[in-house]
Amino acid sequence: MGVTPIRPGQLAGVPLGRGPAEPIIEIDHVSQVFKTSSRRDHTALSDISLSVEEGAFVSILGPSGCGKSTLLYIVGGFVSPTSGTAKMKGKAITGPGPDRGPVFQEFALFPWKSVLGNVMYGPLQQGMKPGKAETRARALIAMVGLTGFEKFYPKELSGGMKQRVALARTLAYGPEVLLMDEPFGALDAHTRTRLQNDLLEIWERDRKTVLFVTHSVEEAVFLSDKVVMMSRSPGCIREVIDIDLPRPRRREELLLDPRYQKYIVDIERMFDDSGDNELPS
Amino acid sequence: MGVTPIRPGQLAGVPLGRGPAEPIIEIDHVSQVFKTSSRRDHTALSDISLSVEEGAFVSILGPSGCGKSTLLYIVGGFVSPTSGTAKMKGKAITGPGPDRGPVFQEFALFPWKSVLGNVMYGPLQQGMKPGKAETRARALIAMVGLTGFEKFYPKELSGGMKQRVALARTLAYGPEVLLMDEPFGALDAHTRTRLQNDLLEIWERDRKTVLFVTHSVEEAVFLSDKVVMMSRSPGCIREVIDIDLPRPRRREELLLDPRYQKYIVDIERMFDDSGDNELPS
Amino acid sequence: MKGLLKPLAPVLACCGLLLAWQLASLGLKNDSFPTALESLRAVPPILSDKDALINILASLRRMAIGFALALAFSIPLGLLMGRSRSTAAFCNPLLMLIYPVPKAALMPIIMLWLGVGDISKTLVIFLGVSLPVIYHSFEGAKAVEEKMLWSGAAMGLSAGERLLRIVLPAALPEILTGCRTGLVLALITMVTSEMIARQSGAGNILFNALDMGQYDTVFAMIIIIGAMGICLDAVFEVIRGWLVRWSEPQFDMPLSFS
Amino acid sequence: QQTIRVGWTIPAEESKYWMMKRPTEFPDLGKTYNIEWTQFQGTAPMTQALAAGALDCATQAPLSLANGVVGGGLKAYIVAQHVYEKPGGFSVYWAVKDDSPIKTIADLKGKTVGISVIGGGTQGPFNMLLKQAGLDPAKDIKLVEVGFAVSEDALRQGRVDAVNMNQPFAARAEAKGGTRKLFQLSQAMPNIVHILEACRADFVDKNPDLVKAYVRDITAGMKKALANRDETLKVVSEVMKAPVAVIDTYLLKDNDFGRDPVAAPNFEAIQKMLDIYADTGMLPKLDVAQFKHPTIVAPIQ
């Protein structure tokens, strides 16, 4: 098999995702302007349009401060955009809901709950029986490698451990759409690889839709159907790239697949080409 | 030039660093045991010995939760170890001082100060004139690519931007020893590369000693003279590896250097070999 | 040595306080400022008097009721104000208008509707306690990290549930600060509410003694109230420590750089 | 069985103290009717409580009662009298330090003078005495409020140049020495009535028998108090929580206020006081007759 050419420059707003599935998330000409303390307007997102099909794994790449988190907040319904609309399953997003589960960059664990309490929180909220919720929580804690730390409070965990608890907490209540903001950013390579595989497994099994912010091009290519490249001029979408690699993916196999390497190199080159990523100095 | 063999298994406690320099930091049989809220003892570090020579760039690699941050806290003088001693220039470390500058994993910016105020804090504290401190701060803010955000408060910054402010704040007061805890963890690849180069430049110019925690093997090899590999069994040093690559280093050159690739592959393999990194599940 | 010093510190401080008082009163030679010893000597007669004990218990009962009512009312209100700008905008001016008015001045009107009995006094205690509790809850709720609330919302918590299950625990340390100040004010208002009209109570003993110029009894009562303060405070600290053990600082070194 | 809500205060209502502490000595009390006792700080709040309908009967001073009538729309009957200034007995006086240069009332010019309550019952006669000595009460002296309990200390500390004295503090101060009497209220008029018992008119009109029983017990209480001084000392000591020894220095002795043997109000003297208040501009002119109930007034036997 030869190298499939990458089709860059796909129009933003064109459906993403595998096969003929319906768009589950539609972002339509969304802009976000913040008022700063110094009373100036700061544009975090300008005129973003994007649609994500059901069951798609979409990664968002972009320089620091380009508005990735803000975009996730809008899809999550946590902030309402200054202009434009975001829709989920055809309905305008007016607030957060258990159908969209966020994993925040800052973790936002509940400090008054132990690891177990944090992870059980969502299932209990969804009306699961305590016994069942605990079993589920323990399984997820085991998955993220924190068995033995169930009784620890967040303040007693290391950075990477907190991040894993945040991940487990969101996975625990099984949202349809996962909104993950650098969920593996604070992890060492091994834990990271391991959790990538686990995430893919869950995704393949439960047919979830995932919006995944990351800084690792390699991670984005490995995991995604589509990679959205954002740029800071300010906060807009530069390219949307289809990742046409076979599933299920195994890293050992992919590493030998020249298409995989080409995707990575091409995306990196695309970032290189844009002066946008150069730090002003 | 052929590939210099890696000499793994160097004894912990043996001096690290370039040339015949004096050890600037000596860690001697240090252990750290935490009392958890559930009143059990939790060993974060057990019997760590390490000495770092003046001017050395030492990276610490290890799985999440193995005690890297704790080790930096001890060198910083923020926590005193349960047993053992840490010395700086032959004197026992009893508390923090401006000779050792930390960049915390959680950033710990002063929320009541703007970006500029945060970065100017150290220089002003060192008795620098306000005008000069501001010039210096602005230069560092420019270096980390945040020109235009001087008046922003931390709550108005993205994750990566906060991290860069934290970095600039510590660099601003020019500590002899830098204690950096994943300082580039929340940054995109480009910003990261850029800042790696800047850091190396500063290090080479000012002959600083750097203790650098990272999760990227590639980053560790690229930057360091020595790589300390920690493991979680619990919190001890597994290997100390000399990185014998020419300086000044340029990534483009190194990428073509087989020794560089070999270091990376070898270190990754070493982590692979240890069951330690497997998540219990 | 150090281990011994810690539990003894409060005792030492009390002794120091008494000593300072003793010296000051000896130096001033003033009838209305008896020495610490004279006052201490007047404590046992009060405590062995059945009437006095009944009086003190009556006060404590009123205080407990007022305190409990105030918590039940103020914490929800404060949290609501902290999370909703319009509630805060609605309540703030009104509260700020009401609280500075001295209750003693309103006594005639309070008496008109509520009589001179327990209800009026409990109301005064209620007002005294609710002030700090409302404002600490308010500020505590305001400072709750937003992403925590977002996490809750994403798990399907309604606004009310978020208030109860996220804002309340997250703001708990701050709320408890308010409660502690409230507890102090409860003791004070418990006594002062009996200043004007009284049937029984600790204030009854104290103000009678004051009227009669029985200063050793006055100061003995002050000692007794102070001791009650210490006890209540100690109980409160235990409860607080248990409720917010998750928020205690992890390392105890950095703040102790003396 | 009905209840009367009664306000009381300290220090000089011995008959009520007896009713409070020795209820079994009274045949009706606790059997045909009940009393709900509430203690107040001074008479003015009790006037407010009467006006607000929170009390039925209460200790009053002529001035506070009159104020309640004039300003508060209160209607009340004076049903009994507690203490007054018996000629030869104690009279509220102003004291100065022994070594003070103040010898006469006129010397008070420009001085700081303490009074227990500004605008209170003693101020009318006090103002009258100042005027007689050629002083303008509003301008020539600096008046500060000093409660009776602290007046001795305030004087000794030099916080005031002259201060009013009342029992039991006067007795204590005299025992210690170092102070001297400058002038006393009886110089303004004899038989000043300090405190009396008043009941709300609408209450009396509605429950005449109840109030009658109450007044009967006040009369009886006054008799018991005067008849058995030893027991009275104990009763007062229980009420005031003050040792018997302290009370013994003055209570029901020559240096104490006077008490009518049957607690009968001296309406004539009260009228005279009202006139003084009117003269000194503290009140409009009032007729004491409006406070008089045709039948319900001590003595009732």
Add this chain to the structure above:
Amino acid sequence: MMTTRTTNELLLGAAPIVLVLLLWQGLVSYGYAPATLLPPPGQVFQRMAQLLTSVTFQQDIAATLFRLFAGFAIAVVIGVAAGIAAAVSPPVNAVIRPIVRVLAPLPKVALYPAFLLLLGFGHESKIMLVAADALFPILLSTYYGATTVEQKLIWSALAAGTPPRDVLWKVVLPAAMPSILTGCRIGLVISCIVVFLAEMITSTDGLGHVLVTAARTFQAVDMFVPLITISLLGLILNGLLQGLRAYLLRGFPSV
């Protein structure tokens, strides 16, 4: 946009006050309270407008304000200093904590006679009473605020070479500022109450004195004028404090 929000909030805040006034008028009109105890609001405000132009009343306000500010200022200075010192230094903590435990719950009014004799009948004794009562809420808030300061902030400052004693006011103080200001707000309200109370117990001027004299002679309207004045003062002072707070805490998260 910003301004409409502010006006909306002002309107929202005015609404309950208008309601209270209506309720007040209603209580009087429908005879739930006799005018001799609760005069109609119109009459009170009329009288207030009249009094506000009189020099003696202005002097009374000035006297009250002076005592209020002096007492409050003392309480803030001592409360914040002691609270932070106790949070920061174990020896100071060992001394201050028990003292606070004993002194805080004491009814300071009971000590007022002693203050009077020690400090006289002028401003000093009242200022002292105000300070004593407002002190502890401020002290306790400061103490708890300072003990919960994020440790890494302090570490950052220490590492930047801040001498330990400077850390107090360079880090602990600003970081504890939200809590301190909450304490101040409570202290301010208590100061308003207490200055009034002190003036009611004994004084020859001040709003409290105006009130007692009016109360003793049943001048209900005159009694309510100082009450309304003090509550308006409370509202204004609190507004000022609120402004200061918004400025000082502009970096902190808010709703």
